[in-house]
Amino acid sequence: MMAAIGETTAGLTKDKAATKPVARKGAARKPKAAPAVARKRATAARKRATAAPQIGSAVAYRPGRGVDDFVRQVALATPLQLVEIERRGVAGSFLKDLSRRMDIPAARVFSMLGVPKATAEKKASAGEVVAGSGGQAALGVAKLIAIAQAIVANSTARQAQGFDAARWLGQWLDRPQPSLGGRRPAELIDTPTGIEVVSRLLGSIESGSYQ
Secondary structure (H helix, E strand, O other), rough: OOOHHHHHHHHHHHHHHOOOOOOOOOOOOOOOOOOHEEEEEHHHHHHHHHHOOOOOOOOOOOOOOOHHHHHHHHHHHHHHHHHHHHOOEEHHHHHHHHHHHHHHOHHHHHHOOOOOOHHHHEEEHHHOOEOOOHHHHHHHHHHHHHHHHHHHHOOOOHHHHOOOOOHHHHHHHHHOHHHHHHOOOOOEEEEEEEHHHHHHHHHHHOOOOOO
16 A cells, blocks of 8 residues: 555656746746744744733723633733723623632622622623722732732642632632731732732742642
């Protein structure tokens, strides 16, 4: 069988050689293909341009794409884009979806963010945004999820495989922390300074140490 395939291939090669047109003198030559390395670099550049939010583009929560998509946007956003979100506010639906993603009751999420339950429910059902301190707190939680996910992504521990950082964070926020004087991180995230304190604490957790 292999010999037959070889003969067929050889025959095809001869036929192609016999029918190949002779290049005329002075005819324009086709440009050489770009080197493989250059093509790879161009592809990587296009991927980076697609993944990262561009300066001036809107960073917003899109329910159809889920909480993790918004977390990625926030993690890649520029400081100016984050300022824009802080001023504009966060979609009310994000708060309810956040509770499902972190696997904690919606009422608990509203309480941590300092947003009255009635207000949060109304904003979510009306498709409105939660602005002010509540919106900034919601944005802060998105940042915390991004930090937790980065810790897991950089970890080489076996436990990191398939580890749900967002769900873990929902539990961790309600655990008393010695470095906070026995307070729970959830008690601080309703203010920008509190988010900063919790972010530093979360960032200090070594990869693989999930407590």
